Amino acid sequence: MRETRLAADDFILPLFACAGKNVRREIASMPGVYNLSVDEIAKEAAAASELGVKGIILFGLPEAKDEAGTGAYHEQGIVQQAVRAVRESAPELVIMTDTCLCEYTSHGHCGVVRDGEVLNGPSLELLARTAVSQAEAGADVVAPSAMMGGQVGAIRDALDDAGFDQVAILAYAVKYASGFYGPFREAADSAPAFGDRRAYQMDVANVREAMYEAELDYAEGADILMVKPATCYLDILKTLREQFDLPMAAYHVSGEYAMIKAAARNGWIDEQRVMMETLTSIKRAGADIILTYYAREAIRVLSS
Numbered sequence: 450m451r452e453t454r455l456a457a458d459d460f461i462l463p464l465f466a467c468a469g470k471n472v473r474r475e476i477a478s479m480p481g482v483y484n485l486s487v488d489e490i491a492k493e494a495a496a497a498s499e500l501g502v503k504g505i506i507l508f509g510l511p512e513a514k515d516e517a518g519t520g521a522y523h524e525q526g527i528v529q530q531a532v533r534a535v536r537e538s539a540p541e542l543v544i545m546t547d548t549c550l551c552e553y554t555s556h557g558h559c560g561v562v563r564d565g566e567v568l569n570g571p572s573l574e575l576l577a578r579t580a581v582s583q584a585e586a587g588a589d590v591v592a593p594s595a596m597m598g599g600q601v602g603a604i605r606d607a608l609d610d611a612g613f614d615q616v617a618i619l620a621y622a623v624k625y626a627s628g629f630y631g632p633f634r635e636a637a638d639s640a641p642a643f644g645d646r647r648a649y650q651m652d653v654a655n656v657r658e659a660m661y662e663a664e665l666d667y668a669e670g671a672d673i674l675m676v677k678p679a680t681c682y683l684d685i686l687k688t689l690r691e692q693f694d695l696p697m698a699a700y701h702v703s704g705e706y707a708m709i710k711a712a713a714r715n716g717w718i719d720e721q722r723v724m725m726e727t728l729t730s731i732k733r734a735g736a737d738i739i740l741t742y743y744a745r746e747a748i749r750v751l752s753s
């Protein structure tokens with residue numbers, strides 16, 4: 450009588466690529482999640498694929514950051530290197546890349562900053578360059594997460610012009626200005642140096658604005674729409690699911706993962722049970738794809 454069933458191919462595993470060799474640095478607030486050098490990420494991806502993971506999304510920690518976020522769109526950028534390495538080590542994996550500037554800019558904002566303001570227009574150009582360079586490296590799906598207006602359209606045009614019309618766009622269509630990204634900003638060293646992201650991420654209290662954002666991304670050519678974070682926004686996910694026929698994704702983010710881990714480590718909750726309950730609720734609300742740091746653990750439970 451069970452209406453909702455999780456399966457291995459629901460999950461996308463996020464991985465963080467960093468510089469160096471033989472580096473496996475655990476992120477303090479995300480037990481079980483590591484910053485991995487390119488050689489290690491190649492092994493990690495192959496092992497995940499072996500276990501049944503069908504897709505990964507790559508984030509990068511560049512060796513150096515600058516005002517223009519050069520590391521995001523450099524041919525030898527850390528994510529570009531990681532994509533090529535994973536293509537070799539795990540050829541059957543779907544490779545997604547996060548398309549944003551915040552991990553690469555010295556100021557930590559998702560776009561170009563001038564006089565203390567994030568500028569939408571100039572940011573689009575750099576985001577489009579980032580997407581094209583990720584596609585050139587071999588990404589199957591690019592995932593623009595900067596929340597700049599018009600980013601999906603700009604990236605679609607740039608990809609098509611460069612001959613990558615087969616590369617899909619997973620649009621972070623509805624991304625809330627959330628407190629749940631805290632551990633990620635430690636993992637990716639991407640906390641903004643001044644101000645916050647409220648000017649370009651969404652007010653947590655808004656639902657009509659979510660529909661409007663999703664409408665724009667849909668019209669600009671998004672292939673998959675994503676809601677982020679997941680569990681506090683299941684109502685948004687369900688409403689989007691009813692309004693759009695595109696595949697729907699949800700990002701079970703760092704803070705959502707960290708809370709379960711922390712409570713479980715204290716013996717206050719049953720980790721496996723709460724993990725599966727959480728992921729089931731996300732699927733029940735309408736997600737076709739779930740980005741989660743728990744991808745491997747959930748697959749292990751499903752196949753046990």
Ligand code: PBG
Binds near residue numbers: 547551594633634704
């Ligand atoms: C980059 C980006 C963020 C996350 C995914 N892409 C951080 C942010 O917006 O600050 C968060 C993911 C997570 O918390 O697991 N713009």
